[in-house]
Amino acid sequence: MEWASWSDFWDMGGYGLYVWGSYAVTAACILMEVILLKRGAGQTRRRLKRMRQWEES
Amino acid sequence: MPDNVLLSAHDLACTRGDRLLFKAMNFGLVAGELLLVQGGNGQGKTSLLRLLTGLSRPEAGEVRWRGQPIARCGETYHREMAYLGHANGIKDELNPLENLRFADGLQGRAFDAARAERTLGDLGLARCLDLPCRVLSFGQRRRVALAALLLAGATLWILDEPLTGLDVHAVAQMEGLLRDHLAAGGMVVATTHQALNLAGVRVQRLLVGNVAIPDIAASPDPVAEGAA
């Protein structure tokens, strides 16, 4: 095990800001993409359904 | 000249480049009257109409509105006048409704969305309300410009070939609109190369240039085109 304690872990030898900044933004980007995709898929389905009903009537 | 003449031209002359298009032109227009400007291509109809709007200045003579030279009553005149030229004056990026909204705003009028929508619907554009005008067909864009004209609520309409690109139904409709406008005491100055059925309308003809025009336009008896 590399880390003596959790605070050591978060500190990253003084580079915590840079390392965690990188990982946080990466996580945020990926999370955003996944969420947008999930939401978008649902929305597309619903919109297509609505359009279909509208076109048929 | 009678007293109730609203729009009048006095000894108008117009040159473009080194060409004299016309000179010593006089007329007076009373409420409820249509001035049909006729002439062949390039005889100076558009040039005359632009003089009447005040966009360009005559070489000689003057145009008067309610007895005053229009150069001096600029803004009151512009409030009562609406112009439709060869160009439609609508923005390609906006949809028809937005175009009308801004046309109203620029005239300093409040915008009545319901009325605008109704007008567009009457002109057969109900299905195009959400489309940018860029994708509309030639005739549909002309119709949007006509809708803007109708909403302007002006007394005097100056129309340069309003029928270009309109299909037969729209032409018939336009004839009805002109008739209504004149009946309500409005005035129209128009040019057109197409036949117009304007039975029962008080028409004054003005020939610009020296190309004879057979008497087809504004013939009092309905010809085939009107019967849509």
Place this chain on the structure above:
Amino acid sequence: MPDNVLLSAHDLACTRGDRLLFKAMNFGLVAGELLLVQGGNGQGKTSLLRLLTGLSRPEAGEVRWRGQPIARCGETYHREMAYLGHANGIKDELNPLENLRFADGLQGRAFDAARAERTLGDLGLARCLDLPCRVLSFGQRRRVALAALLLAGATLWILDEPLTGLDVHAVAQMEGLLRDHLAAGGMVVATTHQALNLAGVRVQRLLVGNVAIPDIAASPDPVAEGAA
């Protein structure tokens, strides 16, 4: 379909945006025949004509020239076809003669100045040869475009509202030109909202869209408009 069909459409379909304009359209055109495309504003006439020129691709089906899909015989087809759209395709900065010169050059033809000048003169533009097209009137600019069409010497003319902005004399002249072209074995696909007198011409009508068009255009008996 007879053997001598030169231009034919097979199960054409066209969509613009999310709108289906038409589908399953079929026709065949033989030499000396005029195809009059009719329909109200925004029904898809222009869209059809652009399909026929090859400028846009059909959603389904294909257009054939001498039995070959036009997508595959591109350049030989373009040599025999001339298109006139809503836009004139002339440059405002050039004078009519220069416009024709470049139109010829772009078709890879040698330029015959005398012939071009004669054509322009026939179309009533003799006085405008030195003016940049920018200052020409609406109808005069259309005439320049028509002159370019005539000089192209194509077999097939595809004309989108060729009469817009033309005065009655020019319309009559145009009718004569169409008749001559057809009589010489040419073919025409045209749209127009105006009445056309085409007595003695073999006409095929095609209604695009669902707006009924009263039977005025190309009526065999001369109506008032034609009698200039």
Place this chain on the structure above:
Amino acid sequence: MTRFLLAVLRRDLTLAARRRGDWLIALFFFVMVASLFPLGIGPDPKLLARIGPGVLWVAATLASLLSLSRLFADDHRDGSLEHMVLSPEPTVLLVLGKSLAHWLIYGIPLLLIAPVLGVQFHLPADAIGVLLLSLLIGTPILSLLGGVGAALTLGLRGGGVLLTLLILPLYVPALIFGAGAVDGVLAGTGAEAHLSLLGAFLILTLLVAPWIAAAALKVSLE
């Protein structure tokens, strides 16, 4: 009157929003020009900091210039300019509204992105502050003066160059005062003098330019 001004503003802003890209023009032009210079000149941070204010101000001038030629041209082409001039409201207001819209569309995004570019050019924080201030005062001048140029050159052929030639030198004072203010901070001589000159120039322009532009517009439409 106010309604008219607002209508002009709203219209131009809507059009810009509709053309989407359009208001991004300043941003991207700015960013790209700023990225091009290091590529052309070399990556030396000291050198970049030295030329930073000049580069950014030149880029701002160019970005506004690039968009100005279309200030009236599009409306002229489709005929809506005639309708606007024929409106009952005075043409000066129209010009003012369009210049203002131009500034909002092209000037503001410039202001927003300028700090990022300042960092890329290794400018210190106080210099970036003054850069922002100078752009805030200076870019409206560009829009107003540009309006005159656009009106004069509308639809003109050969004359266009000549008039552009006349208008562009008018930009020079704005550029010198603006870049000078930032340079002053870098050199430690302070920015006040330059900034107040810039402010005076703005007021002068505001008082004069719209009238000239309105007159020019009417002449151009004849």
Place this chain on the structure above:
Amino acid sequence: MTRFLLAVLRRDLTLAARRRGDWLIALFFFVMVASLFPLGIGPDPKLLARIGPGVLWVAATLASLLSLSRLFADDHRDGSLEHMVLSPEPTVLLVLGKSLAHWLIYGIPLLLIAPVLGVQFHLPADAIGVLLLSLLIGTPILSLLGGVGAALTLGLRGGGVLLTLLILPLYVPALIFGAGAVDGVLAGTGAEAHLSLLGAFLILTLLVAPWIAAAALKVSLE
């Protein structure tokens, strides 16, 4: 085939001559960008010589970009582009002709004025020579690549921005090799390497760009 190419060339050159201002504006733009720098940065000759090649090359890039958005747009608007595409000759030739005309109209004047600007930036004579050579090889690249961008953005809202956004990244190699060649002379490392790379890039562009532009043009007209 040659006749067609010549016709396209002659036509565009005539139009440019007729519009007069047009080519002067790009030229003026070039001169202005180059002369604004001394104004924005200060008159230090050493500094100016150091940044000179980069600034001149960036200015050339921007000047070509400025005029590119109109490469096809005017012809598209008045319908003559359709006629040209419908001509029996292949569209690649059309694109090539128009790019060539663009280069003649905008590139050549730049070449003619560049020595003057080089002197303004205190560049030595041999560096000016290489600058000219690099511009001679490099500006056709700008016109050719620009043709692709102009064809892709034809008739789009905000075409101007998009064009900048699409094309400037592709210009980077030309800019770097071009400015690098002059810098090489200044630094005494020689210019041959950069110039030959620039030449190779030109040949590659000449082989690829017209085809892509022709395809893009057809797509845009649909």
Place this chain on the structure above:
Amino acid sequence: MNLYTYASPATFYHLAGRLIPWFAWSAGILTLVGLYIGFFVAPTDFQQSEAYRVIFIHVPAAWMGMFIYLVMAFWGAIGLAFNTRLSFMMVRALAPTGAIFTFIALWTGALWGKPMWGAWWVWDARLTSTLILLFLYIGIMALWAAIDDVKRGDRAGALLALIGAINVPIIYFSVKWWNTLHQGASVSLTKAPTMATIMLTGMLIMAFAAWFYSIAVALARVRAIILERERHTEWVKDILER
């Protein structure tokens, strides 16, 4: 059953639906393993201390950013050559993911550069060409946004991707030569001299995770695009019914 069967949107839609969970779960598990190795197994670096741990996302992201662009160009070329609808849809599905990875590479690189080089940004070959790659991605997406017509957008975007793909290597080398000729080697990527095997393992595992993630996301996006484009067909109607 041949290749063309899969090229039909209907078949591909269902196939993609079945594949997505596999890729997604693989990506998740690999990420966990990779992060565990990266943070708890890999030792502290001699020169960079702990800052180097950015490498486990920086390098995979940079690779993906470049790789996805190539794949896009490939599909674009296929689409232009054979006019296959599915290829164009793939291009559209890939672009956002590529742009995001490129952005991540830039961001993590900048955060890494501050402690290592003392500056957020230097005009180095890799950095500059990555920035330009991001501009290319944005350019393509902006082009799509500006074109309403789907088919026109497809083709225009494919053409742009193609010419970009030809240019990206040229840009990279041009910037590299530019920099070295000018500056000497005052800034260059300080490659960890002997990258420990365990570090490399962690990085490779993260790279595979990024791969699987990209595939899963692109497939999901392409499914939505297929539905939209094929909405007039019977099979889509059936799906919507359900």
